[in-house]
Amino acid sequence: MTLAKICGLTTPESLTVAVEAGAAFVGLVAFEKSPRHLAPEDARRLLDQTGMVESRRAKVVVVTVDPDDALLDALTRHVAPDFIQLHGHETPERAEAVRARTGAGIIKCLPVSGPDDLKRVTDWAGVADHLMFDARTPADAALPGGMGLSFDWTLLRGVDLPRPWFLAGGLTPDNVTEAVRLSGAPMVDVSSGVERAPGVKEPALIRAFLEAVGTLPGKQSS
Numbered sequence: 001m002t003l004a005k006i007c008g009l010t011t012p013e014s015l016t017v018a019v020e021a022g023a024a025f026v027g028l029v030a031f032e033k034s035p036r037h038l039a040p041e042d043a044r045r046l047l048d049q050t051g052m053v054e055s056r057r058a059k060v061v062v063v064t065v066d067p068d069d070a071l072l073d074a075l076t077r078h079v080a081p082d083f084i085q086l087h088g089h090e091t092p093e094r095a096e097a098v099r100a101r102t103g104a105g106i107i108k109c110l111p112v113s114g115p116d117d118l119k120r121v122t123d124w125a126g127v128a129d130h131l132m133f134d135a136r137t138p139a140d141a142a143l144p145g146g147m148g149l150s151f152d153w154t155l156l157r158g159v160d161l162p163r164p165w166f167l168a169g170g171l172t173p174d175n176v177t178e179a180v181r182l183s184g185a186p187m188v189d190v191s192s193g194v195e196r197a198p199g200v201k202e203p204a205l206i207r208a209f210l211e212a213v214g215t216l217p218g219k220q221s222s
């Protein structure tokens, strides 16, 4: 079974659709430059509005970019996420400190534009619970993720990876089947591919994406 994360959810409607349609992970973005940004208090309100605090029907992931301790403390207090996704230039040492400070699991995103980018994987073997491979955004891009950009999925095929991993970047309901076939990904992540405008999720696209993922054969990730 291929597992899916729907990222950048900001409304009760889209969060509910994602969970009910089978997302294993739901992502909330805590990064002020993002159109999907939620302050910790707003993230908590969203979880409360959808009953997610009690049910935890999907794992809650908060996406951060080089978070400082004040943000981590606020996220822990208000959200208590299952995972913190590190989407910046964090080192393995900083990731260990984030885990110790928050008690959350760690998803480390590694940007990919070519085969050399996969060499960094070994640094994260004993540190991250999950890895994420996302398209490297241009140096002048507004955001380091959530840009709808993809990379050569075949780079990941047959690569021995030390942790369960997500394929991310430019996935859509129409291409996710091919992306998993070419990469061998056990888990997939999407944001802009299920939006009608930046930061505005489209429930029908969330359902279509999760339906496509649900039909995939594949390895069960842990």
Ligand SMILES: O=C(O)c1ccccc1NCC(=O)[C@H](O)[C@H](O)COP(=O)(O)O
Binding pocket: 007, 008, 027, 029, 031, 034, 035, 036, 063, 064, 065, 087, 134, 143, 144, 145, 146, 147, 148, 149, 168, 169, 170, 171, 189, 190, 191, 192, 193
């Ligand atoms: O989504 C954002 O706004 C964002 C901002 C800053 C850092 C990371 C961000 N998103 C991280 C994700 O996990 C996205 O789902 C991932 O980059 C894939 O995005 P997309 O290509 O739009 O599907």
